[in-house]
Amino acid sequence: MKNLKGKSVLVTGASKGIGSYIVNTLAKEGLNIICVARSEDELNKAKLKVEELGSSAHVFPFDLQNIRLIPELINDIRSEIGEIDILVNNAGIEMYRKYGDYSARELNSILSVNLHAPMELTRLLLPGMLDRGAGHVVNVASLAGCKGVAYNAIYSATKAGMIMWSEGLRQELKGTGVGVSTIKPGYISEAGMFHNSGQEAPKLLGTSPPQAVADAVIRAIKGNKAELIVNKGPIKPLLALNVFTPVFGDSLVRWFGVQELSAKRVT
Ligand SMILES: NC(=O)c1ccc[n+]([C@@H]2O[C@H](COP(=O)([O-])OP(=O)(O)OC[C@H]3O[C@@H](n4cnc5c(N)ncnc54)[C@H](OP(=O)(O)O)[C@@H]3O)[C@@H](O)[C@H]2O)c1
Structure with missing residues (x-):
């Protein structure tokens, strides 16, 4: 979808973190933004900012x-706004625990917010997009969906699920005018769940700014990109290596200090 001006976009997780950067970047492109999250106060602040940027x-x-x-x-x-042209599934939660310490309720909430809700929103919005022969779904996944993360295994599973669901859907929708993109961020600085943890990213992996995720969302929609990685350094060779030798991949991740960092985030 090349021209985004005047289109309607529903953004989940629009109240804070990376979502704020996505919302503001979409506002600068002139989209009409439907902001979804729990916190009404934060959503109202997001709305004011969008209006300052000249959008609605x-x-x-x-x-x-x-x-x-x-x-x-x-x-x-x-009934209030009309049809939605673009869906950005950005809301997500993570909880670091030893696996046996998760409650059934926590397990269910991570699955619901990170995977079931994006699938259900897409299920409901897709028929309208198909009728109009145009639309786009952007799923904000994570590199944790490409290599599982210790003490964050449920989150990793939801992000891996999101990546595979997007891949299947993208192939199913080829030629319909409706695109599906996955964004896979690594550690993000300045705002969001990793920044809020107060921990430092492993030196060899580094961090990327949240604006890079927002820019990737725009590039994904305009260029109908299948997948975009947002990470400081080149990570694809390591991911490929992990496909061939996952146990060596485990050792590499430990050597980078990911497991030690994740252990510190266990609550
Ligand atoms: N930050 C990173 O380093 C990083 C790296 C890779 C991927 N990601 C992904 O990027 C996305 C955004 O994460 P973030 O870092 O910006 O996290 P964040 O700062 O914690 O923001 C999460 C957003 O999701 C919303 N949300 C959480 N639970 C919700 C619920 N039950 N219902 C509705 N909305 C809910 C929050 O709003 P309310 O609290 O107001 O509901 C908030 O707007 C997530 O999908 C995350 O997995 C982040």
Whole structure:
């Protein structure tokens, strides 16, 4: 989708972190933005910022764990604003635990917010996009979906699931005018869940700014990109190596200090 001006985009996780950068960057492109997250106050701040940037925004406070209420959310959005051209599934949560220490409720909430909600939102918005022969779904996954992370295994599973779901859907939708893109960020500085942890990223992996994720979202939509990695250094050769020898991949990750860092984030 080359010209984004005047299109409607629904962004989840629009209240803070990387989502704020995505929302502001989309606002500069002239999109009408539907902001979804739980915190109404933060969403209203996001709306003001979008308006300062010369675009329009609508706020829909919603807890994405409530999967069965998502059809109602979409109906409300449709009756107030109309059809959605672009969906950015950005909301996500992570909880660092020893695996046996997760409660069933925590397990379910990570699966719901990170994977089930994006799938359900897409299921509901896709038929409209297909009818119009145009649309785009951007899924903000993670490099943790390419190589599992200790003490964050459920999060890794949801991001791996998101990557494979996107891959299947992208092939299914080829030629329909509806694109599907996956963004895979590594550690992000300045804002967001890693920055908020107060930890330092392993030196050899480094961090990228949140604006790089927002720029990737725009590039993905305009260029109909399948997948974009946002990481400080080149990571593809290491990911390829891990496909051939996952146990060596485990050793490399330990050597980089990822496991030690993740252990410090266990709560
Ligand atoms: N930061 C990183 O280093 C990094 C790296 C790789 C991938 N990512 C991915 O980037 C995306 C954004 O993460 P971030 O770092 O910006 O995290 P963040 O600062 O914690 O923001 C998460 C966003 O998701 C929303 N959210 C969380 N639970 C929700 C729920 N139950 N219902 C509705 N909205 C909910 C939050 O809003 P409310 O709290 O107001 O609901 C917030 O807007 C996530 O998918 C994450 O997995 C981040």
